[in-house]
Amino acid sequence: MMEKIQTDVAIVGAGGAGLRAAIALAEADPKLRISLISKVYPMRSHTCAAEGGAAGVIKPDDSMDLHFNDTVGGGDWLCDQDAVEYFIKEAPKELTQLEHWGCPWSREADGSVAVRPFGGMKIKRTWFAADKTGFHLLHTLFQTSLKYPSIQRFDEHYATDLLVDAGRCQGLTAIEMRSGQLRQFQAKAVIITTGGAGRMFPFTTNGAIKTGDGMAMAYRAGVSLKDMEFVQYHPTGLPNTGILLTEGCRGEGGILVNKHNYRYLQDYGMGPETPIGQPVLKTMELGPRDRLSQAFWHEQKKGNTVPTPWGDCVLLDMRHLGEKLIDERLPFVRELATSYLQKDPVHEPIPIRPVVHYMMGGIHTDINAATVLPGLFAAGECACVTINGANRLGSNSLTELLVFGKRAALSAVEYIGSGVTPNDAAITKQAERVQGRIRTLFEKSGGTESISGLRKEMTDSMEEHAGIYRTAEGLQSACAKIGELRLRYADIELHDKTNVYNTDLLQALELGAMLDCAEAVAVGALERKESRGAHQRLDFEARDDQNYLKHTLAHYHPNEPPRIEYLDVVITKSQPSVRDYSGAKK
Amino acid sequence: MSERQIQLEVLRYNPETDSEPRFQTYSVPCEAEWVVLDALNYVKDHLDTTLSYRWSCHMAVCGSCGMMINGEPTLSCKAFLRDYPDTIRVEPLVHFPIERDLVTVIDDFMEKLNRVKPYLIPKEARTIAEGEYRQSPAELKRFKQYTLCINCMLCYSACPEYGLIPDFIGPAAIALAHRYNSDSRDGGREQRQQVIATKEGVWECSFVGACSEVCPKHVDPAAALQQVKIASTVDWYKEHLMPWGKS
Known part of the structure; x- marks a missing residue:
């Protein structure tokens, strides 16, 4: 018999958004039974890898309007502006809440929280804890969560399927990795907080666990994925490993040069050149991530990049910042570059190249973090509200997972207040079908395909055709390839037929999730015949507000490409305009 | 790029099929700048x-990938092959039960972490509106x-006391308790002292200092333990010899 766990709210994913949601639930009502389910221990969640900081208006020279304009312009007007307004209003409260829970934010001399500049910002607004902000945020939340006995953790449980009956989400199934047993969680509401899916690309800052499991789980249950074609490349990754060097490097004054030691960003609408060591906001190196990554691509085409054993690079030069500032504000960057590339930023420029970093798209949610499926909520990178539009502003994502993690929890509380209860018989039947499907995958023999083989074909195709610049031809080939891989997936054979911590099985399930997400990216990109933010088409170079000031909604089909629909963007006070990152001109 | 052939001797143990752990050797072609984790991923994907x-x-x-590498507790993602000979032995972290292969059971640490109250217990309450x-x-x-x-x-694997006396709360958990005790915003020291200024707490530590040597983040838990010992000694004197000194 499959074990059944009765709970009020099940949260899938125990990173920043999941932990914030769990704490909000526990505080809203101590009697709520909360199940926090994650395929890893909470402190292993990928929130820990975020470096630079979290945006929130706190200083007297800043304003809600400035943060709004930076976010909406940064997102190339694809953000839902009502959601952005809500986000910006809640942001400082959430960051202050984290401070009250002990987060070791870096400080000004007077003891107030310090802020640093980030790309695409008109004013300094990024709260930071040296260059380990995500790590501190995650551990502060995890440690704080230990205060609440009503948060019951199910660490190392891999969620496989949502259980849906009578048009309501009523729970999920998850494999307990230690035993290999499938467990059924019967819940009045489910919140998905599983993060991104960067591992569908070969070169990414994302950890191994970022395989889009939660996105795929919602997608297969009938909730559409929104704006999946918008994949953010971070301009400064280490070329051999894809390890991120935070935008804080440029915020503190680091510069980007090509092989002629020339600050090439001035040739791409982000100039004029600013004096070294005196960064100007929203200009040159403090332009937005999409523009910087695109500039790299052009430099590479022009032959201005530096060849390295790991491919073409440009150079991030931080030497003029000096050892003291680097050690105080960027110690992790120094450690990472020195150990993984054997180059010390204090003494030499660091070769870097753009690297897949963040999914602007995700599970289609509204301003309340609710999906179209009653009882299902989502927050953080796996969700698409969207405050990020076509290109996320650096340091908005950590704040987003706090604001909408809490929002999802409050919405769930409100929803279960209406008296919903799971239908045991109906969802148990579904859970048994899930068990049967997994058993078939598990026991199948004679398969000809390997997990790593299919994964490599997927990542190669995504990199080649769905990267920084795209064409119809390339995207058609990516769509065909992913479609083919989804069929061939049925021919995978597992070699590990045992139960305890079976990572062969887990990797097979993760690959299935990534293929579903990758197809939504490729098809969404093919259909969007314009260039906007992180989605750049060589065959449609201009933004087209007439036809595409709209969100893409991809609807799942088990063995065909997704059906694409469009949804109007919510505009409250900012009409689409030109994105200007040449602040120094004014 | 130069390739080098490494012999990876990996401890294997599957509770369903093995009566005891065994070693399996894999021959792995490696890139110069790889870490041990890259070699393991090669095995997983290709062998x-x-x-x-x-x-x-x-x-x-x-913090996921801690292992014994040639007998030393190490993060495999930071164990550069350039620093190792051609034969590398990889085992699960010692002092923890083996769940499967290189995966250990860390329930004991998770319980101890919980016990030291590793969260801010505010000295003065403050509302969000107050900033x-x-x-x-x-x-x-x-x-910091x-x-x-x-x-x-890694510190639990390196600690000889934890190997001998599993009740010892251990370096990382005590260092975290000390972190909150030392935070100017915190007022929960007395509650945590009841857990850490005890026999299973700091007084079990014999100050070998191995924890600090293996710490990949230079936390220096040994220093935290010594500071807790000194502070709790001062507490004892204040209480027993100078009752008027108790604040």
Whole structure:
């Protein structure tokens, strides 16, 4: 018999958004039974890898309007502006809440929280804890969560399927990795907080666990994925490993040069050149991530990049910042570059190249973090509200997972207040079908395909055709390839037929999730015949507000490409305009 | 890029099929700048899909991939092959039960972490509207180092006391308790002292210092333990010899 766990709210994913949601639930009502389910221990969640900081208006020279304009312009007007307004209003409260829970934010001399500049910002607004902000945020939340006995953790449980009956989400199934047993969680509401899916690309800052499991789980249950074609490349990754060097490097004054030691960003609408060591906001190196990554691509085409054993690079030069500032504000960057590339930023420029970093798209949610499926909520990178539009502003994502993690929890509380209860018989039947499907995958023999083989074909195709610049031809080939891989997936054979911590099985399930997400990216990109933010088409170079000031909604089909629909963007006070990152001109 | 052939001797143990752990050797072609984790991933992808181990970030911050590498507790994502001979032995972290292959059971640590109350117990309540607590850079510096623990368990593997006396609360958990005790915003020291200023707490530590040597984040848990010992000695004197000195 499959074990059944009765709970009020099940949260899938125990990173920043999941932990914030769990704490909000526990505080809203101590009697709520909360199940926090994650395929890893909470402190292993990928929130820990975020470096630079979290945006929130706190200083007297800043304003809600400035943060709004930076976010909406940064997102190339694809953000839902009502959601952005809500986000910006809640942001400082959430960051202050984290401070009250002990987060070791870096400080000004007077003891107030310090802020640093980030790309695409008109004013300094990024709260930071040296260059380990995500790590501190995650551990502060995890440690704080230990205060609440009503948060019951199910660490190392891999969620496989949502259980849906009578048009309501009523729970999920998850494999307990230690035993290999499938467990059924019967819940009045489910919140998905599983993060991104960067591992569908070969070169990414994302950890191994970022395989889009939660996105795929919602997608297969009938909730559409929104704006999946918008994949953010971070301009400064280490070329051999894809390890991120935070935008804080440029915020503190680091510069980007090509092989002629020339600050090439001035040739791409982000100039004029600013004096070294005196960064100007929203200009040159403090332009937005999409523009910087695109500039790299052009430099590479022009032959201005530096060849390295790991491919073409440009150079991030931080030497003029000096050892003291680097050690105080960027110690992790120094450690990472020195150990993984054997180059010390204090003494030499660091070769870097753009690297897949963040999914602007995700599970289609509204301003309340609710999906179209009653009882299902989502927050953080796996969700698409969207405050990020076509290109996320650096340091908005950590704040987003706090604001909408809490929002999802409050919405769930409100929803279960209406008296919903799971239908045991109906969802148990579904859970048994899930068990049967997994058993078939598990026991199948004679398969000809390997997990790593299919994964490599997927990542190669995504990199080649769905990267920084795209064409119809390339995207058609990516769509065909992913479609083919989804069929061939049925021919995978597992070699590990045992139960305890079976990572062969887990990797097979993760690959299935990534293929579903990758197809939504490729098809969404093919259909969007314009260039906007992180989605750049060589065959449609201009933004087209007439036809595409709209969100893409991809609807799942088990063995065909997704059906694409469009949804109007919510505009409250900012009409689409030109994105200007040449602040120094004014 | 230059390739080098490494012999990876990996401890294998599957509770369903093995009566005891055994070693399996894999011959792995490696790139010059690889870490041990890259070699394990090569095995998983190309040689043996049944091998199990934990990993995620590949940048020494998630704390998943701690293992014994040639007998030393090490993060496999930070163990550069350039620093090792051609034969490398990889085993699960010692002092923990083996769940499967290189995966250990860390329930004991998770329970101990919970016990030391590793969260801020505010000295003074404050509403969100009142804004942040003020904390000077000097006050932050007093505990900052102890916030850097990634819970990777290397210190528990290195600690001879923990190997002998499993009740010992151990380096990482005590360092975290000390982190909150040293935070200018916190008022929960007395509650935590009841847990850590005890026989299973700091007084079990014999100050070998191995924990600090293996710490990949330079947290220096040994220093935290010594500071807790000194502070609790002062507490004892205040209570027993100078009752008027109790604040």
